[in-house]
Amino acid sequence: MWIKKTVQDLIEKHQTNDSFIIARQMNINIIEHDLHEDIYGFYRYVxxxxxxxxxxxxxxxxxxxxxxHELGHVVLHPEVNTPFMRSNTYFSVDKIEHQANHFAIELAIPDDLLQEYILERMTIYDIAALHHVPVELVELKLKYR
Incomplete structure (x- = not known):
């Protein structure tokens, strides 16, 4: 529950759930680079x-x-350099990766938005497709609801 509360506080403070805007407001440098296709991203503290x-x-x-996800590492693990995020990292059993996934899904789909989807009778597959995330992460969101 502490991750959900951390995300809710962050959204309230920055008045958005857009990680790019939040990162900019927190003076976090976002660098886009032509990385190997298996590497989605990573966080570095220097x-x-x-x-x-x-x-x-x-x-x-x-x-x-x-x-x-990477903003999750910044907020939850600020002085820990993370290995690169690959597609299979979504389902990692590593504690900090699991926490970053939980942070990311809470940020991507706040509770009020999830409630709207439920009222509209959207399936977890619909929600996952709408947000371009794996179904397993929507299931994670529902678990922590």
Whole structure:
């Protein structure tokens, strides 16, 4: 629950759930670079400077979710350099990756938005497709609701 509260506080403070805007307001450098196709992004902390690297070849919706995930590392694990995020990282059993996924899905789909989807009788597959995230992460969101 602490991750959900952290995300809610962040959204309230920055008046948005857009990780690019939040990162800019927090003076986090976002660098897009032509990375190997298996590498979606990663976070680096260097001399009190924070950098989110994103694969410039990703489609914009995927880039947004990767930024959400990496912002999770910035907020939850600020002084820990993370390994690169790959597609299989979504389902990692590693504690910090799991926490970053939880952060990202809370940021991407706040509770009020999820409630709207439920009222509209959207399936988890509809929600996942709409947000360009794996179904398993929507299931994670529902679990922590």
């Amino acid at each position: 001399r009190r400077n924070k950098f989110i690297f994103l694969n410039s070849n990703l489609a914009e919706p995927k880039k947004k979710f990767v930024c959400d």
